[in-house]
Amino acid sequence: MPNDNLVVIAALARKGGSGKTTLSRALISAAVAAGRRVLVIDTDSTGVLGSWQKRAEATGFGSPLLQSVSVESVGAVDRKIEQVYATGSADFIFIDTAGVGAEWSDGIAVLADHIVTPVMLSTSDFDVGAQTADWFEKLKSRVDDPDHLPRHHVVLNMVETRSTRADASLIEAAIKRFPVIETVMLRRNVYKEMDEKGLLHAVALQKQSDPNPLMRPHARHVVEALEEATDILNNILAA
Numbered sequence: 722m723p724n725d726n727l728v729v730i731a732a733l734a735r736k737g738g739s740g741k742t743t744l745s746r747a748l749i750s751a752a753v754a755a756g757r758r759v760l761v762i763d764t765d766s767t768g769v770l771g772s773w774q775k776r777a778e779a780t781g782f783g784s785p786l787l788q789s790v791s792v793e794s795v796g797a798v799d800r801k802i803e804q805v806y807a808t809g810s811a812d813f814i815f816i817d818t819a820g821v822g823a824e825w826s827d828g829i830a831v832l833a834d835h836i837v838t839p840v841m842l843s844t845s846d847f848d849v850g851a852q853t854a855d856w857f858e859k860l861k862s863r864v865d866d867p868d869h870l871p872r873h874h875v876v877l878n879m880v881e882t883r884s885t886r887a888d889a890s891l892i893e894a895a896i897k898r899f900p901v902i903e904t905v906m907l908r909r910n911v912y913k914e915m916d917e918k919g920l921l922h923a924v925a926l927q928k929q930s931d932p933n934p935l936m937r938p939h940a941r942h943v944v945e946a947l948e949e950a951t952d953i954l955n956n957i958l959a960a
């Protein structure tokens with residue numbers, strides 16, 4: 722049966738290292754923790770997200786709800802989405818991209834329902850974030866059907882818990898300039914652990930059942946990260 726509720730989310734940015742893969746992993750963790758079936762389409766030639774999923778599954782930090790495929794062209798992404806839609810085999814598709822040129826971005830963009838761009842809190846990252854926002858605006862003039870373009874969302878990333886005055890004014894500037902999601906992504910060691918191990922809820926469960934009772938309270942940090950990711954996902958879907 723076709724899944725009319727299928728949601729396709731693509732992480733895109735005109736700069737490498739801004740947190741696309743980390744944000745994707747966090748949102749995937751949130752979707753799976755909510756019991757949704759997720760397919761990851763890896764278009765990054767290094768296959769980072771696909772290998773993360775396979776490693777997580779092999780070490781008990783994955784989920785039967787999470788699958789991944791690697792593809793090498795926009796056409797193949799399109800066919801995969803069509804197939805998932807037609808068979809109803811997933812509720813979410815996440816597309817992770819490398820820091821790529823405009824052509825490939827256009828191709829992916831028109832296939833997604835939502836584009837998420839992580840932007841780190843620094844002046845130079847803002848400039849690149851602005852380029853991504855401008856690219857998205859201009860996309861409207863390049864496509865046949867601008868009314869059916871995805872929604873664009875910017876997620877502020879690597880935000881410190883104790884934000885400085887400089888951070889506060891950058892956040893204010895970001896809100897004026899980009900379609901910023903209300904919930905920011907904090908800089909968290911848990912996100913590094915998610916990278917190393919797998920899905921956030923699986924990491925939390927492991928900590929909760931740690932044979933060493935002193936380690937168990939650490940699960941709280943993972944649960945907080947999962948809550949942050951769930952908020953961001955809900956914000957994206959509500960838009």
Ligand SMILES: Nc1ncnc2c1ncn2[C@@H]1O[C@H](COP(=O)(O)OP(=O)(O)OP(=O)(O)O)[C@@H](O)[C@H]1O
Nearest residue numbers: 737738739740741742743820879906907908909912
């Ligand atoms: N919120 C965060 N907290 C802690 N570390 C983070 C956070 N966001 C990103 N990082 C770290 O920053 C580095 C770059 O992040 P990531 O790989 O997600 O970026 P990317 O945009 O996917 O990069 P690329 O363009 O190379 O694919 C990684 O080491 C990641 O662990």
Ligand SMILES: [Mg+2]
Nearest residue numbers: 741742769818
């Ligand atoms: Mg990446």
